[in-house]
Structure formats: structure tokens, C-alpha cells
Amino acid sequence: xxxxxxxxxxxxxxxxxxxxxxxxxxxxxxxxxxxxxxxxxxxxxxxxxxxxxxxxxxxxxxxxxxxxxxxxxxxxxxxxxxxxxxxxxx
Numbered sequence: 001x002x003x004x005x006x007x008x009x010x011x012x013x014x015x016x017x018x019x020x021x022x023x024x025x026x027x028x029x030x031x032x033x034x035x036x037x038x039x040x041x042x043x044x045x046x047x048x049x050x051x052x053x054x055x056x057x058x059x060x061x062x063x064x065x066x067x068x069x070x071x072x073x074x075x076x077x078x079x080x081x082x083x084x085x086x087x088x089x090x
Contacts, residue, residue: 017041
């Protein structure tokens, strides 16, 4: 296990890094309890950092119209739907 410094004044992160039988790497943040994979150790750690940022509310961004189109979603339809959640999410 490794401890990574997260910056000034923050608690050190405890991360477990495992090489999988298929050659992929899994990185797990033991405090936040999330994992990420990558083809290399560095890629797994970078992915883990992105997941931790997203979970902590510091990552991600509002989708752009172009980003929605890339996913096959019409931006106008997405923006004009009502705010009711689907039954499975209620």
C-alpha cells in the first residue's frame, strides 16, 4: 500500500495498487472506497484521481451541446424534458 500526499493541509491518501491477471492495473483509494483501472500503473492512478475528484464534487463539468451530440443525445430534447425522475430513480 502507498500513501500519497494530496496537498497542503490534507490527510494523506492510502491507495492500494494491484496488477490483475490480465495485465491491467487496479488502484483503490481505501478512505474514499472507490477503485479505477488502467493499462498501466500510472493510468490506473490517474483514473483513480479523476474518480476521487468526481466523488468529492470537484470533478466533472456540465455537458456541452457538442458533447451531448457525440453521445447521440439531442441537446434541445435534453434541456426541455421535465424534472421528474424516472420511476427507477425515485
